[in-house]
Amino acid sequence: MSTVILLIHVMIAIALVGVILLQRSEGGALGIGGGGGGGGGFMTGRSAGDALTRTTTILAACFFLTSLTLSILASHNTASTPSIVPTSGGEGGLTPLTIPGQTEPTAPAAPAAPSGPQVPQSN
Template structure:
């Protein structure tokens, strides 16, 4: 289902780019000469301009709709987890020793302990002294 919506989304994107490029530039800031390049009379007239504007609005709405649907589908099966919920219970902290004692027991050490396989021994860590 998600692949079908992605294909529809890409078709809408290509159509939207094409419709925007077909519209006549009103400002002429990027055009050469008298504001529009070589296709001076291609899609001129009030009726075509209104049709292109309406088509652009419809394609933009469809683009936003498919974007929202894809975002909802991507988050549908996801379960939010917290690192704090998975942290093991710690016993009484050991006294800091050695030259690296102020950095021992930090968040990175706790994350390393959580990511290590259960059979791998981990060096004991001590919390940083309070200042």
């Protein structure tokens, strides 16, 4: 179910980017839709702008709804832990070291400290 909604969400996002890029730019940015008057084309500048604005609004609302739906589905699919960091037992999420046959976890042995200065022997 969430895979289908995620796929719809991605398609809406791509369509939203495309519609935003088609809109007429007032500041000379990325608007490639032109929308200028002049030619007796299919849509006039004002009706094309209104249709693109309406389409952007609808796509933005659908994007918002699919985002909410995906977050609700993700929160229901997780266990009772609201954390994003998985915990597996010990402190800090680390599992203590256990040796087979022992009931309690053990700490790793510390390396032996050298006793005094090490002087190489000459032959």
